[in-house]
Amino acid sequence: MSSLFxxxxxxxxxxxxxSIVIALQVAWYFTYSWMQSFAYKALLTWWVxxxxxxxxxGIALFTISIHILKAALLNPIKRLKGD
Structure with missing residues (x-):
């Protein structure tokens, strides 16, 4: 089961x-340009x-873990029959 995981x-x-690399660049650009219109500007820090x-x-690993556990514990005969 560990090798499957x-x-x-x-x-x-x-x-x-x-997807994170692409999304973080897009999010930083739009957030930075949006925040420039405010009178009091807040700094965008890297830790956010x-x-x-x-x-x-973390959410992705949790979701993957649940699906792997369901697949590992499922009886293949039942799955092939469609029950």
Missing amino acids: TLLSAEFLNLISI FALSELQII
């Missing part, structure tokens, strides 16, 4: 990391984006 989580984490990245990875 490693294979699937590595595959999904590659896709998630690519790092925290959101860690939360995304």
Whole structure:
């Protein structure tokens, strides 16, 4: 079961990391340009984006874990019959 988790989580984490790189750049650009219109400006710090990245990875790993557990504990005969 650990090898199944490693294979699937590595595959999904590659896709998630690519999407995070793209999304963080877009989010920073639009947030920065939006905040320039305010009279009192707040600084955009790196830890806000790092925290959101860690939360995304945590949620993804939790979701992957649940699906892997369901697949590992399921009886293949029942699944093939469609019950």
